[in-house]
Amino acid sequence: SQQGEEDPQALSIQEGENATMNCSYKTSINNLQWYRQNSGRGLVHLILIRSNEREKHSGRLRVTLDTSKKSSSLLITASRAADTASYFCATDGSSGYALNFGKGTSLLVTP
C-alpha cells in the first residue's frame, strides 16, 4: 500500500537554486528513506533517516523528519541540471522489509 505522499508533484527550478520536497505518511515508522529515479531507470537510494533522528545530511542533501507531524522533507542545495529526476520517499512496510513508496516529486533543474 502507498503510505507516503510527496509534495509537490512537480517542481521546476534553475541551476544553483535549492529544491525542497516534502513527504507525508500515515502510520508510525521505524525509518524513512529517499530514493531518486532518472527517467526510465531503476531507483537509487539516497538517504535513510531513522525515527529517532530529526535531521541528516549527505553531501548536498539534507533530510528532516518530524514524527509528530508524520512528515519528512528533502532539501537539495545548489541544484544542478544532473539532479533532474523523480524523488520518492519510502517508509518501512508491515513485513518482509518491504517498502511503501509515495508517488514521487518530479524535479526539473534548468541550466
Place this chain on the structure above:
Amino acid sequence: DGGITQSPKYLFRKEGQNVTLSCEQNLNHDAMYWYRQDPGQGLRLIYYSQIVNDFQKGDIAEGYSVSREKKESFPLTVTSAQKNPTAFYLCASTNRDRGTYEQYFGPGTRLTVT
C-alpha cells in the same frame, strides 16, 4: 561489479500470452522484491521473498507468479490473468543482516502487451 540485472529492458507480448521477467543479483542479498510502476505513479509491491523457496504476496499479486529456487534469482511471470500488464517492472533486493531497509534496484523491464 555487484548489482542487480533485469532482462530484457523492453518486452512486447500479445494479449493472452504469459511472459517471464528475469531478475538476478550478485549482492548475496537474502530478500528480493518485485514492484510495478505505472506512469506518474509510485511503486506497488507485487511479490517479495525473504529466503530461498519462500515468497509472499504483496499488494497487487493477482495475475502474477514468482519462484525463488536460487538465492540469486527471482523471476516474475506475468500471466494472462493480469488485466493490465503494460507497465514498468522493477526488481530490488536488500541485505536483511544489515538491519536496514535500503533496497538496491535493477534497471527495470518495460513490458508492453497489445
